[in-house]
Amino acid sequence: MSATTHKIWLLAGETSGDELGAKLIKALRHFNPDLKFYGVGGTKMQEQGMEILFPMQDLAVMGLVEVLPKIHMLSNRLNQAAQDIQLKQPDVVVTIDSPGFSLRLLKKIADLHIPRVHYVAPQVWAWHESRVKKFPGLWEKLLCLLPFEKSFFAKHGLDSAFVGHPILETDVHHGNGQQFRKEHQVPETAPVLLLMPGSRRSELPKLMPVFKQTLVLLKRQLHDVVAVIPTSPLAKEHVEHTVQDWPIKPIIIHDQQDKYNAYAAANAALTKSGTTTLELALAKVPMIVTYRVNPITAMIARRMIKVPYVCMLNLLANKEVVPELLQEDCNPAHLTATLLGLLTDPQKAKAQQDAFTEIMHQLSGPNNELPSRVAAKEILGMING
The missing domain is CATH 3.40.50.2000 (Glycogen Phosphorylase B;)
Known part of the structure; x- marks a missing residue:
């Protein structure tokens, strides 16, 4: 050229x-x-x-x-x-x-x-x-x-x-989990949970309070669980301000390589729908997808949506590989129960990981x-x- x-x-x-x-x-x-x-x-x-x-x-x-x-x-x-x-x-x-x-x-x-x-x-x-x-x-x-x-x-x-899909060009699956645990003083045996509420100003206020209560409930069952929130430049200030009153403080990371290392260390993720699900799948992180919007927006959306799933991974697989807990189901009790299953049952995690390999090939x-x-x-x- x-x-x-x-x-x-x-x-x-x-x-x-x-x-x-x-x-x-x-x-x-x-x-x-x-x-x-x-x-x-x-x-x-x-x-x-x-x-x-x-x-x-x-x-x-x-x-x-x-x-x-x-x-x-x-x-x-x-x-x-x-x-x-x-x-x-x-x-x-x-x-x-x-x-x-x-x-x-x-x-x-x-x-x-x-x-x-x-x-x-x-x-x-x-x-x-x-x-x-x-x-x-x-x-x-x-x-x-x-x-x-x-x-x-x-x-x-x-x-x-x-x-x-550009996700395949990233180094998201080349993180170092041991390095992450060492740098952030996370014990080798402690389960690591990624919390990924998105970066839009309209998303964070709806998901962060739910994530806060979910973490409190989860900690009662899994005492040594460690939460990590990877943030983007758009969300950094809001996330840091929001977690100040959380009774259980998550690790907040900003650096991209640190995020990839966190993926490698993670046992599961609670994420909003969107591109992050593809990142997590490439890194083989089992996950739950959740979302919450204004009730009027949700009511209109339900009338308009023509596909059986909102998660891209499920659409590509043509079946529910990843649990989708949306709107009313996006509540602390439901999220906690589903996360516990993913964090304590190795077969549930492996079933997702095996499906991720096939899905990524399509992209x-x-x-x-x-x-x-x-x-x-x-x-x-x-x-x-």
Whole structure:
């Protein structure tokens, strides 16, 4: 590929998108070191040399009710992003996940006739399939992370490419559990439980109180259990403040390698649904998936969801490999009882771990090439024609 200088404008609206965007920038530079990057992202994309327009945190809102107070600010950010794209005139615009904001932006810049790529297919196969009708004309290329999505969108006349899942590019399964226990003074025999409440401002207040009470109940049964909360830059301050009044203090970690070491040391995890489930599966950590949103949001969601599971691992396996305790079931008593089973019954843990191996194989990209490089080739193909 030529080393001609081109401009690429990217948008990521949350932590997982920032990580995906950083990998993509690195892969794009592998093929063309002279590329210039602009847009909206987090610290990881900024570290890869992208010029940031405004803080990614402004877009990290989830839930039908939770977004209402933010509508004016989000509208302003949408206009700001569109104006910046018009000013920069990039060779291609790449929006990463965050469909609520991304798809509005893609529509808004349609008249600029700049090639548009959406990376991470909207999960309309899980919600109202009829929403697919709104997609034609929004992008020139759709990049999918999941193997079944290409055929789903083809059924609706939308061209897409399966690039593989970026989780396979991480070192999440190369942690050192002994090092973690030594550095944090965790006894060799103590069960380690990961608590993963997410990073969105709308998630943490709903899950952290439940996790607090669950830990209290669990400690009565497993006296030596040690809780660990890996946090992202978005969640660090809130998590540290929240646990100040917890009667049992969890270990809070921020460093990525420390997180991977914690995965290696962990006996189980209590996690929100989302990308973290794939991380944990790759690291072979048995888990329970939980989630809680505003009751009105939950009521609407239940009417709309068209798939039998919310956890991606269960969807890929087409069966419940991982217990899902959602909404009303996301309560301390239920979570504690299920965690006890996972922490004290080796067969339950092994059944999950065996299933994880098969699931991860499905996520490999074409020819086992790095997913980010497959995605980069698709994007550069649009620039170079």
